[in-house]
Amino acid sequence: MSTVLAAAGEGFTPPGVEDFWQPLVGDGAFALTRPMVLIVISTAVVAGALLLGTRRLSVVPSKGQAVVEAGYSFVRNGIARDMIGEKEMRPYLPLLFSLFTLILVNNLFGIIPVVQYPTMSRVAFPVALTLFVFVLYLAIGVQRKGVAGYIKGLVPSGLPKAIVPLMFFLELLTFFFTRPVTLALRLFGNMFAGHMLLLLMALGAEYLLLDSEGFLRVLSVAPFVMFFVLTGFEILIEFLQAYIFTMLAAFYIAGSLADEH
Amino acid sequence: MSAATVGPAMQIPQRDRAVPGGDPSRPDGGPLPESVAWNATSYLLSGLLGLGLPAWTLDRWLGWGWLTPVGLLAGMAAALYLIWFRYGTDRS
Amino acid sequence: MEGNIAILGYGLSAIGPGVGIGLIFAAYINGVARQPEARGILQPIAILGFALAEALAIFGLALAFVFR
Numbered sequence: 128m129s130t131v132l133a134a135a136g137e138g139f140t141p142p143g144v145e146d147f148w149q150p151l152v153g154d155g156a157f158a159l160t161r162p163m164v165l166i167v168i169s170t171a172v173v174a175g176a177l178l179l180g181t182r183r184l185s186v187v188p189s190k191g192q193a194v195v196e197a198g199y200s201f202v203r204n205g206i207a208r209d210m211i212g213e214k215e216m217r218p219y220l221p222l223l224f225s226l227f228t229l230i231l232v233n234n235l236f237g238i239i240p241v242v243q244y245p246t247m248s249r250v251a252f253p254v255a256l257t258l259f260v261f262v263l264y265l266a267i268g269v270q271r272k273g274v275a276g277y278i279k280g281l282v283p284s285g286l287p288k289a290i291v292p293l294m295f296f297l298e299l300l301t302f303f304f305t306r307p308v309t310l311a312l313r314l315f316g317n318m319f320a321g322h323m324l325l326l327l328m329a330l331g332a333e334y335l336l337l338d339s340e341g342f343l344r345v346l347s348v349a350p351f352v353m354f355f356v357l358t359g360f361e362i363l364i365e366f367l368q369a370y371i372f373t374m375l376a377a378f379y380i381a382g383s384l385a386d387e388h
Numbered sequence: 389m390s391a392a393t394v395g396p397a398m399q400i401p402q403r404d405r406a407v408p409g410g411d412p413s414r415p416d417g418g419p420l421p422e423s424v425a426w427n428a429t430s431y432l433l434s435g436l437l438g439l440g441l442p443a444w445t446l447d448r449w450l451g452w453g454w455l456t457p458v459g460l461l462a463g464m465a466a467a468l469y470l471i472w473f474r475y476g477t478d479r480s
Numbered sequence: 481m482e483g484n485i486a487i488l489g490y491g492l493s494a495i496g497p498g499v500g501i502g503l504i505f506a507a508y509i510n511g512v513a514r515q516p517e518a519r520g521i522l523q524p525i526a527i528l529g530f531a532l533a534e535a536l537a538i539f540g541l542a543l544a545f546v547f548r
Binding site: 209286293298304309313 | 423427430434437467470
């Protein structure tokens with residue numbers, strides 16, 4: 128780390144936000160950018176893999192079917208059943224499974240060579256996914272309890288009368304602002320910062336190896352090794368973020384489904 | 389001890405649903421602690437935002453200088469109380 | 481180098497809660513692994529401890545914005 132910092136003083140330009148703006152065709156607000164292409168590719172990859180994996184279903188699964196089934200049972204048993212419960216989870220399973228696979232594939236794009244761009248590091252993509260979840264859990268809550276019942280159900284029953292308005296204000300803020308914002312920003316922040324770290328290590332190693340002289344060239348081994356270590360770490364984060372996003376979506380849906388509080 | 393008596397005891401029990409504040413009607417698993425923890429984070433953030441931001445604005449407007457810390461502390465206290473009430477007490 | 485020292489303060493203030501939250505959930509996992517039926521008792525305690533530790537980190541975040 129210290130080698131990179133020392134180099135920063137003499138002309139090393141650290142990576143910044145502008146490195147994530149990569150238009151392919153055109154420029155400005157209507158440019159066709161790299162993440163736009165990637166999310167289309169990821170949709171095709173997910174759909175293709177799922178169609179191929181479930182084409183010839185058999186009791187003794189083939190390799191592809193086994194992978195698809197493992198992923199599905201992870202979402203079904205590990206997330207939906209624990210969060211929503213056996214009785215109510217069926218209508219929401221397709222959504223949760225699509226969310227999980229889509230986010231996972233898009234996150235893994237961050238470390239797949241040549242592709243190497245986590246789509247979710249542009250904030251618009253997690254915001255779009257979050258808006259979908261947000262509208263869904265609001266709609267479920269209103270459908271179940273009606274608008275008045277939903278608003279009333281925000282505050283847990285049994286609070287002392289004097290602080291109910293304050294708590295209602297906090298709950299309202301949580302439901303309509305903090306929850307969706309943190310849901311989107313958590314995914315965005317993790318992907319953005321993780322990729323930025325990889326970029327910093329790669330650029331630091333390149334700078335030390337090519338643009339410095341003498342002993343400093345040897346030191347380029349350090350960021351290079353760190354690059355590989357962090358890549359392994361990044362795989363873990365990518366799985367974890369897909370899991371957390373799906374889990375919280377299920378949790379919010381379950382909260383809207385519950386009868387009380 | 390025969391295998392029959394050992395058998396049931398060796399089974400890993402289903403996750404206990406007796407979480408205070410949880411839904412006792414669901415016999416299968418409860419909300420995972422991670423999700424509840426992330427939700428608690430949301431409450432803390434909205435506590436700070438909900439009382440801290442108005443206090444900060446008033447502070448800038450009136451120029452008092454002591455309202456921001458008071459607002460932040462009050463917001464944090466309210467959020468912690470709400471979390472304690474929701475997840476920390478047995479209300480069943 | 482340019483930037484804002486307040487961000488550095490937030491980084492420092494996140495160290496303590498990070499360690500604390502790790503310890504809290506380590507103890508929680510330990511307890512549930514040893515005695516799965518105690519989960520109902522342990523979870524609220526773990527969540528409360530988490531909220532108290534997390535409150536400090538979020539204070540750091542708020543102060544980084546306030547004293548900019």
